[in-house]
Every structure is written in structure tokens, then in C-alpha cells.
Amino acid sequence: MLCQSCGKHPANTHIKTIINGELTEHSLCSECAQKMGYGNSFFPSNTFDQFFSSFFGKNSLMEDTLRCPVCGASLSDISDTGKVGCADCYKTFLNQLMPSIQRMHGNTRHAGKIPMGTALQVVEQTQEKEQPKEKSEIEQYQEQLQTAIDEQNFELAAELRDKIKALSEKSE
């Protein structure tokens, strides 16, 4: 199905609206959806979609075997829909989701309200504090990775991806 706005690109964003008292659905390509302020900015462009799937590609073992113990979601379930399966998915797929989270928000550390009572811990806080240097190194690579993706320099991106992976495995 083609985008109802430009008629050129395949539609991948479905937006429900009310027109004249009736529920209607618009199908848009990511570009047009973005223009209208409806972008799924977590996986914004087609380029990024493609990169994301090759990043954790279909050939990756982890992709097939790693599933969230609570909801059963795999990484491809998450990247296909842009939706996470449950709270524990953030624990299971933290390293894989982090680059996109950072890209989306520009930040990766919560600075708002903290609820009373027990909170689910995804990231061990103590570890975090002991390794500030490594964290910033990863952040640098992630920034470079983003630029590489934007410039469609996939060779460099793949290199950076390996570095980030190695670093994040080391810090585990």
C-alpha cells in the first residue's frame, strides 16, 4: 500500500482520526508521517529501519534465541513494531535498545519523578557509578554511529557498532 499523502513511498504508519463523526485510518510513509508530526521517532526513517534490522540482523543468533522471560518478545518483535513487550524487555534488550533511546531523547538518564516504594531495577546503579569513563566512550561512539547512519556510511557504522558492543559487554 502506498502513502496516501505523497503516493510515492510505501505506507508504514497508520494514523486513526475522526472525520465527520467517523473513525478513519490514514496510511502514510514515515517521511510524510514525520512531516505531519506523527512520526514514530523511535525508528524514524527507512534507512534506519534497514540499518536496525541489519544491525541485529536476521543472521544474528541472539535475534532468534534471546526472548524476554516475562512476555516472550524477541528483538525482532520489538524492532518490527517499535513497541516493547513489557517492562522486563528493557532489562533483556537494554544494550540493543540503548542507541535508539539515546537517539530519540538525546539523554539516557531519567531526571523526573521517582515513585515511592520498590522500583524495578533495570540497570545496576553501583556499576554505573564505577565506570563513568567507559560510559562516555560508548556515548562518543554512539554519536559517531549516528552520524555514520545519517551519512549512510554503513561500513564505518558496522565498525562502530562492534566497538560499542565490545565496550558494553565489557561493562556487564
Add this chain to the structure above:
Amino acid sequence: MTMDTKWFEKSGKEGDVVISSRIRLARNLQKIPFPIRMNDQQKQQVRDNIVQAAKQSTNPILRNLTYINMEQVDKIEAVSMVENHLVSPDFISNPKGRGLLLSKDNSIAIMINEEDHLRIQVMKEGMDLSEVYQLADQIDSVLNDTLHFAFDAELGYLTQCPTNLGTGMRASLMLHLPSLQQNGMIKRISDNLSKLGLTLRGTYGEGTEPVGALYQLSNQVTLGLSEKEAIENLERIVMQLVDEERNTRKSLMENIKKQDAVARSLGILKNAKILSTEEFMKLLSNVRLGVASGFIKDISYETLNKLMVQTQPATMMTMNGKQLSAEERDILRASMVCEALK
């Protein structure tokens, strides 16, 4: 529904440009899949837990919310809820396992099992995000005592879509920007706003020319920014936008052609026998501009806000308790408008 005056029928601070303020908090329960991976049984269980938490709360605000099972709401009434800005179009597209907790004046609307287990929404007329947030914050804290929301020290509130991580808070303002729209300035403004982490989107219809010149301005970033910072940031920027709209209005209204268009719009609204939603919204926008610039004296924003909601198609049918054809609606709309502006 009761006869209490609804929040969307009033007008508040900066009411010449800012129609309403809304805060929406995304929250989820722990150890249960998010709605995208829930089965019907889990949806019902989550819905029961949330409704029970509200009903058994010692907090009177929560205890007094009315529970609505969305599976039992007919289609037209559901659409009317969207027209009144209480729920999202997505929410009514599949009512299975979904529920709504609603306050009498409709200023609190908690969607159950929309994109997250809970979407706590608080709305108010005019510009008052801080007050609206305070109430949303209170509701959130009370519900958390029994429901224990999924939260992580690093990522904040855990949400189905990672775009809501952190505070899970979406703050938005509904704005009337007829002059900026007419002068073709919306595109540039919206590009600049997106660089600041904000989105400007049409309320009715898409693109840069939404019907009635009504826009929704909201924050995009939820992680790494506190609720207070996000709200202050939004309020600071919206005041610049409000000033810009007001200045543009002044010069626009010096033009005799625009004065004529405003006066004619009022004339049509007062006298028409048939009015489509689209024509009505366009004319209403002009009349609102006329009221704001002092050209139209004896009509209040409250009257206009009320009309805008009450003449939406599904809302008219819900209030009249029957199906109406498009033509019947256009005739009824014209008579309602005529009556209200007399």
C-alpha cells in the same frame, strides 16, 4: 453523562490564543505484558485491578471517578468522546478489554489499556499546565500506592513505546493560531519548534492548514528532563508563540478585507440554515479572531468553545439520542449556532 459544566466549555488564562492545557502520564504495571502483548484475560485483569484501585482509594477524587467499560459504549458515543478530547481515536478503534475512568466535569480521564496500561489525563481550559500537572501527579502517586508502576532508576517509567520513557509525560496546549496560519508562518515555526524538542500538529485535519486554525503543541522528549523543566520549557516557548500570534493579529486586523471577512463570518453563522462542520469551523475561527481583537463585542470565548464541541457530528447525535444524516446534522448545527449567537 451529567449536566455539570465540562472543562472544554469554559475559557481560561490566555484564552484568546490558548484554548486548553492537558497533561498525560503513561504508566504500566510490573510483571504483566504491555497491551501489545496482552491476551484478553490479562487485559480484563489489569482493567479490574486499576478500577478497583481507584474505587477503593481513600482519595475522594479517585473514588468519585465514573468507570466506563468501553466494550459497552456504542460507536457514536465513543466517537463523541474523541471529539470532546477525552480519549484517543486509537483507544476507541478496538474497545476490547479497555476502560475509562472519568470525572464529572470530564477534566480527569484515565484510559485503561490504550498504548500503556494507564494513560492518566488531566485537562483544563486556558493555559495552566502547572496546576494540571499537580493534579495528574497526585492521581499518579495515589494509584502507585496500590498498583506499583514499572519504574527504573535509569530509564524512569517504563512504557510500551520507548518514546515515552522517563517521565512518561506528554504536556500539550491547544492553540488558536489563525493569523500565523494565514500569513503562512506555521511551517517555519513548526520546524524551529521541532529543533527544541516540541511538536506542533493540527487538531482537526493534518498539514499546515488544519481546519479552524487549531493546533496542538506538545513536548517530545521525556527522558533526561524533569516534569517541571519540560513544563517550564513548553510554557516559555508557548508564550513567545502567543505574543507572535497576537502581534500578527494586530496588523492583520488593520486590513479592511480581514475586518470584512470577520464581520461576514459572524453574519453567516447567525443566519445560515445549513452548516457543514468544515464551514462552521472556518467561520468560527474568524469570529474567535474578531472577539480577540475587539471587533466582536458581545460573544464570549465560553460560548464559542462550547459550540465547537457541541456541534461536532457524533456529539450532536449523542446529545440528541439518535442517528442523523449528514444533511440533518448540518441543519441542526445551523440552528444550534443561530440560537447560541442570538
